[in-house]
Each structure stands twice: as C-alpha cells, then as structure tokens.
Amino acid sequence: MHSRIASRSRQLVQFLYRSGLRNTNANGCVCLTDSPVVQFCNVNSAASHSHQQCLMREGCCAFTLGKGWRFIHTSTFQGVLSYHQKLPEVVPYRNGPSPIKRHGHHDNPMSQRLLSARTSEEIIHVLENEADKMDPIIISVAVDTLFDAIKSELASVKSKHAMLTSVGVQKLCKQLRRSGPHLDPADLINGVKLLSILCAPGNHQTLQVLLKLISKHANSLDLQQLAYLQFLLDKLHPETKSPLSKALEFALPVVFESQLESQLNRNDPQEICDYLHYATRYKLSEKTINALVEAALKITDRIPKRLVLSLMWSLCDIQNDNASHEPLVTWSYRKLTENFDDFKLSELNIVNSKAARKYQKRISYFYNTDFVNAYCQKCLQKGGDIYDILWAAKNNSLFRHVNIDLMDRIGEIIAADPSCILNNDTLFSILVKAFSSLNYKPETWDTFSSILLEHPALTKNYGLQEVSLALDFLALNLFPESMIRGLFSFDGLSLLEEFRMKYNPNTLVLLYNAVKNLYPNYKGPLPPVTMIESWKELSRAANVNRQYSLKGALQTGLGGESYLINGLHHDGLYIDHGIVMRKGGYPVAMNSQCDSQSDCLNSITKPAESVIILLKVFPKESYASNTRRLRGVAALELRILEQLGNPVVAVDLENWMDLPDFEKIPFLMHRVREKMEHLQWNQTWGDVIPP
Numbered sequence: 001m002h003s004r005i006a007s008r009s010r011q012l013v014q015f016l017y018r019s020g021l022r023n024t025n026a027n028g029c030v031c032l033t034d035s036p037v038v039q040f041c042n043v044n045s046a047a048s049h050s051h052q053q054c055l056m057r058e059g060c061c062a063f064t065l066g067k068g069w070r071f072i073h074t075s076t077f078q079g080v081l082s083y084h085q086k087l088p089e090v091v092p093y094r095n096g097p098s099p100i101k102r103h104g105h106h107d108n109p110m111s112q113r114l115l116s117a118r119t120s121e122e123i124i125h126v127l128e129n130e131a132d133k134m135d136p137i138i139i140s141v142a143v144d145t146l147f148d149a150i151k152s153e154l155a156s157v158k159s160k161h162a163m164l165t166s167v168g169v170q171k172l173c174k175q176l177r178r179s180g181p182h183l184d185p186a187d188l189i190n191g192v193k194l195l196s197i198l199c200a201p202g203n204h205q206t207l208q209v210l211l212k213l214i215s216k217h218a219n220s221l222d223l224q225q226l227a228y229l230q231f232l233l234d235k236l237h238p239e240t241k242s243p244l245s246k247a248l249e250f251a252l253p254v255v256f257e258s259q260l261e262s263q264l265n266r267n268d269p270q271e272i273c274d275y276l277h278y279a280t281r282y283k284l285s286e287k288t289i290n291a292l293v294e295a296a297l298k299i300t301d302r303i304p305k306r307l308v309l310s311l312m313w314s315l316c317d318i319q320n321d322n323a324s325h326e327p328l329v330t331w332s333y334r335k336l337t338e339n340f341d342d343f344k345l346s347e348l349n350i351v352n353s354k355a356a357r358k359y360q361k362r363i364s365y366f367y368n369t370d371f372v373n374a375y376c377q378k379c380l381q382k383g384g385d386i387y388d389i390l391w392a393a394k395n396n397s398l399f400r401h402v403n404i405d406l407m408d409r410i411g412e413i414i415a416a417d418p419s420c421i422l423n424n425d426t427l428f429s430i431l432v433k434a435f436s437s438l439n440y441k442p443e444t445w446d447t448f449s450s451i452l453l454e455h456p457a458l459t460k461n462y463g464l465q466e467v468s469l470a471l472d473f474l475a476l477n478l479f480p481e482s483m484i485r486g487l488f489s490f491d492g493l494s495l496l497e498e499f500r501m502k503y504n505p506n507t508l509v510l511l512y513n514a515v516k517n518l519y520p521n522y523k524g525p526l527p528p529v530t531m532i533e534s535w536k537e538l539s540r541a542a543n544v545n546r547q548y549s550l551k552g553a554l555q556t557g558l559g560g561e562s563y564l565i566n567g568l569h570h571d572g573l574y575i576d577h578g579i580v581m582r583k584g585g586y587p588v589a590m591n592s593q594c595d596s597q598s599d600c601l602n603s604i605t606k607p608a609e610s611v612i613i614l615l616k617v618f619p620k621e622s623y624a625s626n627t628r629r630l631r632g633v634a635a636l637e638l639r640i641l642e643q644l645g646n647p648v649v650a651v652d653l654e655n656w657m658d659l660p661d662f663e664k665i666p667f668l669m670h671r672v673r674e675k676m677e678h679l680q681w682n683q684t685w686g687d688v689i690p691p
Helices: 002-019 074-086 109-116 120-133 136-153 157-164 167-182 185-197 205-216 223-234 243-263 269-281 286-298 305-317 323-338 345-360 369-381 386-399 404-416 425-438 445-453 465-475 481-488 490-502 505-518 529-542 551-558 632-643 653-658 661-677
Strands: 029-031 039-041 060-063 070-073 565-570 573-582 586-588 610-618 648-652
Touching: 109 120, 109 136, 120 136, 120 167, 136 167, 136 185, 167 185, 167 205, 185 205, 185 223, 205 243, 223 243, 223 269, 243 286, 269 286, 269 305, 286 323, 305 323, 305 345, 323 369, 345 369, 345 386, 369 386, 369 404, 386 404, 386 425, 404 425, 404 445, 425 445, 425 465, 425 632, 465 481, 465 490, 465 505, 465 632, 481 490, 481 505, 490 505, 490 529, 505 529, 505 573, 505 632, 529 565, 529 573, 551 573, 551 661, 573 632, 573 661, 610 632, 610 653, 610 661, 632 648, 648 653, 648 661
Parallel strands: 610 648
Antiparallel strands: 029 039, 039 060, 060 070, 565 573, 573 586, 573 610
C-alpha cells in the first residue's frame, strides 16, 4: 500500500516538473519559486531547505511557508494527476513562427477585418470564414476584439452561451489549443478571460489547455497577472472546476506572496492598493499585509482620492488587525471626510458597514466621529430616503454613536407615513434595535411609540430573535404585552430554553426582572419557578470570579474592608458593591460578606436611619461612544435596580480607568454623597421615603 502511494507521489512530482508549475530537485522536493521559500515535498521525504525542515506524515503531501504546515492528502493531488493524464495533448502550431510579441502587427487583412468589426456577431462571422488563416498574432487580436465587443454589448447569459457554441468561437478555441505554446502568458490569460466572459464551464477543454500552459509560466507571471488570473478562476462555477483549476487557485496566492518583495513598485499607489485588496481577499500572511500597509503609509501624499475607498475597504477586510494599521485608517477617514461630495452614498455605505463590524469586534480605531456624522448628514441631504437613513441608524447602533438629527428625521418619517415599516418586518426590527441601542426617543415619540406597539409583527414568530426584540421594547420603556405573553406561555418555554443554551442566561434574567419590577400590573403567564431559578443560578455562577475594580478605592475611602460588601445578587441581577450609609453620610460596618449562592441584597440588615447604596460598574460598551450616556439594555438594568428602592451609583469603567490614582477615591466619595443629598428622609422614623 505504502509503495503504491509513494509511486503515485513520484508520478505527481514528475507531472509538476513537466508542467513547469514547480521546479523539482534531486531530493524529490520541488520549489514553487527559484528561491526555496515554498516547497512541495514527496511522501516520506525529509530534506532541509533554507533552514526549514520538512517532516512528513505518511500518505500526505505538504508545503510550508514561514511558520506552520499546510497538509494536503495525497488523494487530492492524485486527482490532479489523473485529470492531467486525460487532457488532450497540446498540438503545436505546425511550422509556425517562434513566439513573438504582437505589438503593432495589425497590418494583416484578417486583423484589419477583426478590428473594423462593430459587433460580436461580425467578429464571429469573420472567425467562421477565416479561422484557418490565423497565426498567433491574429489569434491574440481576435481574442481581444471579441472580448471588448461582448463586454460593451452587455450580452445576456443566454446569448453568451449561444456565442460559445457558435462555429466561429469553436474554431477560435481550436486555434487557441493548437497555437497555445506560441502565445505569451498575457495572451493565454486573455484567452481565459474570453472564455470566462462567455460563461464557459470550469471543465471546458480549451480552458483546461490554457490553464495547463499557464502553469508552465507560473514562476514568470508578474503580480498583476497572478492577481487577475486568480480573479478569473474565482468566477468559474464551483461544480465545474477541474482539479487543475483548483490546484492553481491554491498555488497562485503562494506564488504571489513569494514574488511580492522583489516585484512590488513601492512608488505606485495603484499597485499597492490593488495588491492590498488581493492580500486581504485571499488571506495572505500578516507579514505581507503589514508590508503593504507600511508601503501605502509612506506614500499617502501620492494616493489619489479615487483610491481611498478601495484602500479603506481593504483595511476593513484585514483579519489580523495590527496597531500599526491605525495611522493609515485615520488618514483614510480624514481623506474621505474631506471629499465626501465626490463619493456616492452607496460607496460610503460599504465603508460605514465594514467599519461598524470591525468596531463591533473591538477594533476601536475604526470608529471616527467626524466620518460618521458626515455620513449621517449625507443621508439626510440625499432627500430623506428611509432605507438609507435606517441603514445609517443600524450602523450607528454598532458604533454606539448617537446622531440626534438622524434619529429625529426617522421619527418624522415614520410618524408621517407608518406604512414604510408596517409593511416591512425587517425595517421594523432594525428600527426598534437602533432606537433601543442608542437609548434615544425622537420628538415625535408619542406617535412613534404607538406605531411600534401596534405593528403586526408583534404577533408573529421571530424565533430566538423574539427574546432580544422584547428586551429592546422594554429598554425603550414600552411594554409589548402580546409578545411577552407569547414568550412566557407554555408554548414559548421551549424557545426560552433554546435561547438559554445558545446565548447568555443574563438576558433572560433581565427580561423576567423587567416584567416583574417595571410592569407590576401585568397579569399574564410567567415562566415556571424552577426555570427562573436555573437562570439565576447560572447568572450567579458566571460572576464568581469577577474582578472588583472599585474595591481598593472604596475600602480606603470608607475606612476599612468591613464597610463594603462585594458581589451582591438580587433575583439573578449582579451588583458590584453595596455600602450602608447612616443619615449624615457615615458608613456602617457590616460583619458578613456576600455568598455567591445567596440572594444577599435581601439578607443585608441595616440599622435605623440608614440606607443601602449600590454601586454598579458598566463597561464602555454600555455607553454611547459620543455622549457617554447609558444605552439600551444597560439603561434598562439600571432602571430595574433603582426600582428596588435603593439608590444606585452607575460607574463608567472606561472613565474610571482613565482617572489618576489620586482622583479615584474623591471621585467615588463625591458620587456617594451626591446620592445621599438627593434622598428624602422620613422625619419620624429616619427611613428613606421610597421613590
């Protein structure tokens, strides 16, 4: 068995050697380039190339590029080999000239007739009658003129299929197969380009011959040819691709990467932007992408504004983000903002959407306040198209950016014409999510909120999204009773359990507490007690090892550890700290700490004339990026805690971490005193009057 595998692998190496795709050495290993950076190794070989060890698994082939291995099972390459053996032999152009360049040689009568033809039909007619007279020069002219004609005519797929099977094109394909060895790589790629625009299947005979010939020139292709050939291969229908085209798709990025250092023109902005797009699309190494970003950053003064969009799209598509990319992102934002009127809204939509998704992944430098505001302003100037404006609001919610003008405009449009969302459930859910996330109510809120609560989508089944949508309504201080009844009914319990298993149970705890504490008049069904207790237990367990950022400063400010309780829970809701303060602003010592398994807020006993003050730390994601106000679900959680009757100090973790150490204790003590000053005390019993 092993000998058969080794024999097949040797055949594969011989095929690669004959094809010219790789250069075989005496050790049974082959290099994709003249410098042994990328290597394909035979089974059971172990050879050292440029300080890289090839240690093979039995029955596998691999190549290595820098760090790590990429293994390909031998059967994959056996498919390439078997397919190669079935290909027809390339018939050389008999008695033809040596390969020559076609530049300027259009004085042949047939070339003149092809160039003077005005339609693809006329070109195909010339080919049908005179194809036998074609030499490599005329073939190149025919391919170029036919491609240009088809492209300019915007032909349908059906008509392209008819052209592909026409006698003229079939004769041209025959000539391509015969004269292929005498065509230079650029002409071979143009042949692939013509077959691509004609919607030829990936296993088309002429296409396979051209790809086989191109593979012989793989190491001599320039970067532009490599990138364009990859683009053409991508357009082939996946189900018709041959093993040869798949092998080329796999190999071209590797060849591209190995040739980049020597071929890149670092003074050409177009090249750098094009190749950065290629590198991000085909997920080249971090080293290659960083080199291209660095090259672009050095010539920003020469990058025209027409390339800034492409550059920004590529930066947004980088998977392994690096802090060194930030200056180029910042520069790109500035150029886009300065030239906003020169770009289409659809183009800016792509930038805004891509950047919003990057920011959601915590890549903070993809948020630019000036760009987002300029984008919102352009949406409003365009004439108030509801779809563009709502898309902007959706992206703003990902950025956590509040633009008052945009939100008020949405409120005006919906209040004036509710049909634009009443007939579109998708727009409706986007709208609710955006306003909830940004915690903003437009000037037309009374009319606007009534439209939301009467939307027919509230009676439909949204699946798991229904839980989040209900929470968004509650965050807007709206009660979608029909939706809540459906979720808490017997039929909805399975949906809640599925949500718990797939997402954070804290969401369900928050949903239950919001209904229970903020809407006490609700008389509908509730989840079973056992289910609610399981949510609470999971919520408590998730916070067992929580870090307490305020603990040290509070202990110092209050006068000791006994004045502070850390990690409180109430009905599954988590609270970072609790302190008991007497009337007059003096802390009260407590002898017990909170147990993670107990609902310890209710177990705290406080003396007369005292109050429990809660401190809740919210991460920066809980705040709007440009207003520092609590947003969405975080604001709902704060409302629930305040409804319990205890004053709550909300602390912005990002602002807290930015404070100098000497300001942290005074900051906390000031916030606690503020809460004490706003309390109303019962003069008889010394207790706090409930709000």
